[in-house]
Amino acid sequence: MMARNWSDYKTSSWVQWCPACGNFGILLALQKALAELNLPSEKVSIVSGIGCSSRIPYYVKTSNIHTLHGRPIPVAEGIKLANPEQTVIVASGDGDLLGIGAGHFVALGRRNMQIPILLHDNAVYGLTKGQAAPTLPLWVKTKALDSPNIQSQINPLLLAFASGYTFIARAYAYHVDQLKDLIKAAINHKGTSLIDILQPCPTYNDIMTKEWYEKRIYYLTTEDSSWDPMISSPEDFDAKAPKILSKMTEWGDKIPLGVFYINMSTEPLDTRIEKILPGYLQYPPAKRPIEIKSKPLVHPFTEFKDRIVQT
Amino acid sequence: MTDEVDISVMIGGPQGGGIESSGQMLVRTFMIKGYDVFGIREYHSNIMGAHSYYNVRVKKTRPRSVRLPVDGLIALDAETIFTHYNEIAPNSFIIYDVDILNTNMEKIAPMEPEVKERIGSELKKLGIEPIASEVIKYLSNNGIKTVGLPLKNLLKTTAEKLKTNVVSVAKTVNTMSITAAVALLGIDVETIEKSINYYFYGKKSIIDSNVMAAKVAYDFVKDNFGIGKPIDDGPNKNRTRMVATGNDIVAMGKLAGGLTLETYYPITPSQDEAFYLGEHRHFKLDEWAAKELGVDKLGVLVFQAEDELGALNMAIGGALAGARTATTTSGPGLSLMNEAISFAVMAEVPVVITVWMRAGPSTGEATRQGQQDLLHSVFAGHGDAPKIVIASGDHIEAYYDAMKALNWAEKYQTPVIHLVDKYIASSMMSFDREDVDPQLIPIDRGKYYNENQNEDYKRYEITDDYVSPRMPLGKKLMWVSSLTHNEYGIVTEDPITREKMLLKIAKKIENAGREIPINDKVSLYGDQDAKITIVTWGSAKGPILDAMELLKKEGISTRLLQIRMMSPFPSEYVANILNSSELVIDVEANVLSQLAMLIRMNTGYEVKKKIIKLTGRSIMEHEIYRALKSVIQNNQDLVVISDGA
Numbered sequence: 001m002m003a004r005n006w007s008d009y010k011t012s013s014w015v016q017w018c019p020a021c022g023n024f025g026i027l028l029a030l031q032k033a034l035a036e037l038n039l040p041s042e043k044v045s046i047v048s049g050i051g052c053s054s055r056i057p058y059y060v061k062t063s064n065i066h067t068l069h070g071r072p073i074p075v076a077e078g079i080k081l082a083n084p085e086q087t088v089i090v091a092s093g094d095g096d097l098l099g100i101g102a103g104h105f106v107a108l109g110r111r112n113m114q115i116p117i118l119l120h121d122n123a124v125y126g127l128t129k130g131q132a133a134p135t136l137p138l139w140v141k142t143k144a145l146d147s148p149n150i151q152s153q154i155n156p157l158l159l160a161f162a163s164g165y166t167f168i169a170r171a172y173a174y175h176v177d178q179l180k181d182l183i184k185a186a187i188n189h190k191g192t193s194l195i196d197i198l199q200p201c202p203t204y205n206d207i208m209t210k211e212w213y214e215k216r217i218y219y220l221t222t223e224d225s226s227w228d229p230m231i232s233s234p235e236d237f238d239a240k241a242p243k244i245l246s247k248m249t250e251w252g253d254k255i256p257l258g259v260f261y262i263n264m265s266t267e268p269l270d271t272r273i274e275k276i277l278p279g280y281l282q283y284p285p286a287k288r289p290i291e292i293k294s295k296p297l298v299h300p301f302t303e304f305k306d307r308i309v310q311t
Numbered sequence: 312m313t314d315e316v317d318i319s320v321m322i323g324g325p326q327g328g329g330i331e332s333s334g335q336m337l338v339r340t341f342m343i344k345g346y347d348v349f350g351i352r353e354y355h356s357n358i359m360g361a362h363s364y365y366n367v368r369v370k371k372t373r374p375r376s377v378r379l380p381v382d383g384l385i386a387l388d389a390e391t392i393f394t395h396y397n398e399i400a401p402n403s404f405i406i407y408d409v410d411i412l413n414t415n416m417e418k419i420a421p422m423e424p425e426v427k428e429r430i431g432s433e434l435k436k437l438g439i440e441p442i443a444s445e446v447i448k449y450l451s452n453n454g455i456k457t458v459g460l461p462l463k464n465l466l467k468t469t470a471e472k473l474k475t476n477v478v479s480v481a482k483t484v485n486t487m488s489i490t491a492a493v494a495l496l497g498i499d500v501e502t503i504e505k506s507i508n509y510y511f512y513g514k515k516s517i518i519d520s521n522v523m524a525a526k527v528a529y530d531f532v533k534d535n536f537g538i539g540k541p542i543d544d545g546p547n548k549n550r551t552r553m554v555a556t557g558n559d560i561v562a563m564g565k566l567a568g569g570l571t572l573e574t575y576y577p578i579t580p581s582q583d584e585a586f587y588l589g590e591h592r593h594f595k596l597d598e599w600a601a602k603e604l605g606v607d608k609l610g611v612l613v614f615q616a617e618d619e620l621g622a623l624n625m626a627i628g629g630a631l632a633g634a635r636t637a638t639t640t641s642g643p644g645l646s647l648m649n650e651a652i653s654f655a656v657m658a659e660v661p662v663v664i665t666v667w668m669r670a671g672p673s674t675g676e677a678t679r680q681g682q683q684d685l686l687h688s689v690f691a692g693h694g695d696a697p698k699i700v701i702a703s704g705d706h707i708e709a710y711y712d713a714m715k716a717l718n719w720a721e722k723y724q725t726p727v728i729h730l731v732d733k734y735i736a737s738s739m740m741s742f743d744r745e746d747v748d749p750q751l752i753p754i755d756r757g758k759y760y761n762e763n764q765n766e767d768y769k770r771y772e773i774t775d776d777y778v779s780p781r782m783p784l785g786k787k788l789m790w791v792s793s794l795t796h797n798e799y800g801i802v803t804e805d806p807i808t809r810e811k812m813l814l815k816i817a818k819k820i821e822n823a824g825r826e827i828p829i830n831d832k833v834s835l836y837g838d839q840d841a842k843i844t845i846v847t848w849g850s851a852k853g854p855i856l857d858a859m860e861l862l863k864k865e866g867i868s869t870r871l872l873q874i875r876m877m878s879p880f881p882s883e884y885v886a887n888i889l890n891s892s893e894l895v896i897d898v899e900a901n902v903l904s905q906l907a908m909l910i911r912m913n914t915g916y917e918v919k920k921k922i923i924k925l926t927g928r929s930i931m932e933h934e935i936y937r938a939l940k941s942v943i944q945n946n947q948d949l950v951v952i953s954d955g956a
Contacts (some may be wrong), residue, residue, distance in 0.1 A: 061788065063784050065626065066790070070620075075624045077625050103617050104620075176825070220409050285572035287633070296752070297604075298567055304563055308551060311345055
């Protein structure tokens with residue numbers, strides 16, 4: 001197969017984000033990840049919700065879906081249920097995934113489907129002019145708000161952990177190469193993954209700026225070269241979970257980046273389905289025959305014996 | 312018995328007390344005897360204890376409704392006696408447990424205060440104390456055969472004969488009561504045994520104890536009350552038949568229609584459809600198909616979502632990947648799905664939404680009947696959201712409509728709402744192999760893009776028939792968008808492109824209206840030239856058809872226009888029928904007469920005579936017969952019918 005370049009995944013659409021928007025870094029990192037994984041355009045689907053970041057499907061040359069506000073996860077799950085071979089990536093905003101779509105975010109964790117969630121986390125609703133998103137800290141007053149934020153912030157890492165995500169990472173939008181590596185790892189992870197991508201919103205978030213972030217962020221592996229997020233057994237979990245959780249809750253003067261948690265001991269959904277529906281992996285819903293020359297394959301009297309009465 | 316067999320039997324008791332299996336066994340017993348059956352289950356939104364009953368009707372030809380009064384009442388508890396004492400015909404019978412005779416109605420905890428008050432004042436007017444024995448005495452005085460079963464003793468006898476203890480046979484009390492009823496109706500004990508064998512298929516010890524219980528009860532009735540004059544076998548002996556609920560048969564239709572992914576969130580009365588499909592997820596193929604494909608079995612994935620938002624959006628995702636998908640829900644779930652319906656319209660995604668209507672508004676009554684989501688379905692989805700909406704009137708229609716809906720969704724790349732209701736969901740009907748022949752509905756997946764073409768794929772290419780060739784994700788580079796988009800699926804706010812794309816969606820559905828044959832959209836029953844036209848939709852059809860036969864016997868000639876396709880609406884046909892009628896009567900189970908509104912919107916014709924039912928109970932033959940007569944003879948504008956407990 002011919003090697004691909006990140007620019008092979010560029011489209012001709014005008015990228016409509018504001019200058020210096022964190023989304024640019026995420027877009028580039030995603031294109032680079034796809035190129036390095038050498039994935040064919042038609043075999044990848046980026047599924048987004050609504051908001052600034054959710055325009056990303058138009059800027060990546062893969063087979064993408066721009067859905068409703070809050071609903072990219074179930075649409076992505078539907079694609080994956082029907083065709084487990086398709087690479088499906090959710091890229092959406094903090095309001096979309098953790099506000100209006102929070103129920104889906106939680107439910108996805110229970111399923112451990114191979115879907116990476118790229119959480120564009122700028123703590124504000126950009127397209128509607130800067131309202132507080134679920135990740136905006138308490139009492140922060142960005143310039144668009146008429147009063148300080150009186151609602152506390154969600155910790156996306158902890159929420160993902162509690163929900164059953166098996167790959168949890170945090171990244172910074174302007175660190176393109178590091179982000180690219182995380183996206184590659186998440187795409188390849190056989191389970192649900194979250195990358196919480198911190199990104200400045202130069203237009204509406206005048207508090208959590210580039211400078212604000214860059215003063216605080218550091219990499220887990222830089223601080224501790226023995227940092228090991230990999231869990232491969234229940235014993236492993238018991239030994240490492242306390243440290244992982246304490247790192248996940250660290251927020252303030254220091255904000256850790258990198259992979260917090262990888263759990264390889266949880267079975268992904270497709271093999272669970274195969275156990276209750278033999279043949280699922282061979283004939284997933286998108287690929288199984290439903291007719292032969294337009295003829296339906298089953299008469300109810302063939303299958304539904306439990307309703308038959310011999311008179 | 313005359314040639315005209317028409318038996319109605321009701322069995323009532325506490326929810327969770329075996330009403331379901333009793334009704335099922337009763338129905339099977341009559342089927343084995345060669346008759347056609349129709350049975351409706353009425354029940355509370357409750358797991359255990361609240362009053363529940365089956366009304367079963369038996370005829371030589373398939374009954375389409377139930378009626379009151381019944382020819383026999385099986386009371387598994389005292390509440391049933393109080394609730395239904397005035398629904399029993401003269402010369403009929405009531406079966407009860409002698410141990411409940413002292414029960415005072417006021418002491419029955421699950422009975423709702425309003426019901427106690429209403430029945431209490433009725434009984435008072437009749438001079439009857441609200442005690443079970445007094446009601447039984449009253450019924451006896453009115454010529455009704457009162458059959459008290461000493462169930463405790465009969466259980467003891469059963470246990471002795473099986474050499475076991477009473478506790479292990481305690482659950483057979485319902486079988487005893489049913490046996491008593493069918494014995495009085497002239498059915499032999501062997502038929503009941505067969506029925507038990509079918510219902511408890513494969514569970515030997517349960518079968519053994521129930522068969523023994525049936526024998527004990529049969530002998531008791533024979534010795535103490537005498538059995539009924541044996542009835543002849545019905546016309547359907549020696550056949551392999553089926554009995555299924557509407558929930559069951561829609562699952563069958565979906566499976567036959569090639570559904571490969573069903574998503575759902577639990578909601579009554581839709582959940583049993585998903586459950587039943589799930590039970591048969593790994594299904595056997597017809598022999599010829601198995602031979603040709605080289606596999607015996609294939610699968611349908613039934614997946615429970617976190618909510619109805621998730622359910623429909625998952626089905627949409629599955630459809631984009633190329634699966635034939637559907638979701639199943641009820642009114643409240645449809646409310647949550649509105650946004651995704653609009654998305655499916657805009658993104659042109661084929662998906663079927665089966666809506667099992669129940670009594671609204673709001674949570675209303677989850678287990679009760681209503682036809683209140685017609686306008687909701689037609690207008691579901693924000694913005695202009697044209698789509699296909701089909702409403703089935705009975706089990707067989709629901710089966711074929713489930714198959715057709717899957718075809719239409721893919722052919723026109725649109726959401727299709729399939730409206731069915733609680734009446735169909737939880738009623739049972741007997742039918743034959745040829746009644747559900749899937750080969751009558753060839754599978755049509757619509758237009759596909761030729762993937763070998765080399766040019767860039769336009770997912771939303773504007774074509775002569777406004778349908779763009781489809782491609783599953785994974786085969787071609789494409790964009791799918793919920794935003795206004797161009798032919799490639801790329802977002803645009805160009806005013807002219809927007810106009811074109813909205814017209815494309817609208818004209819596609821208009822085309823569907825032209826292409827789908829009129830027989831799929833309306834049915835005209837009765838005397839085709841009658842001047843009185845009854846217009847209805849959904850499950851109201853059955854009782855109306857039965858009532859029309861009664862009217863005919865009195866020389867009143869009527870025809871019934873059943874409208875099935877609600878969008879795109881068969882305006883011309885409907886207008887012609889209504890304009891050529893002298894009297895038009897609309898019948899439906901909602902407060903707004905929603906079909907009449909839809910007719911007026913589409914045809915300009917104002918239906919002035921209306922019959923509605925709002926009690927949450929099924930429309931029955933006798934009450935719709937009376938109501939129609941009242942409108943025809945007394946020129947009444949609105950009749951509200953309200954029979955049934």
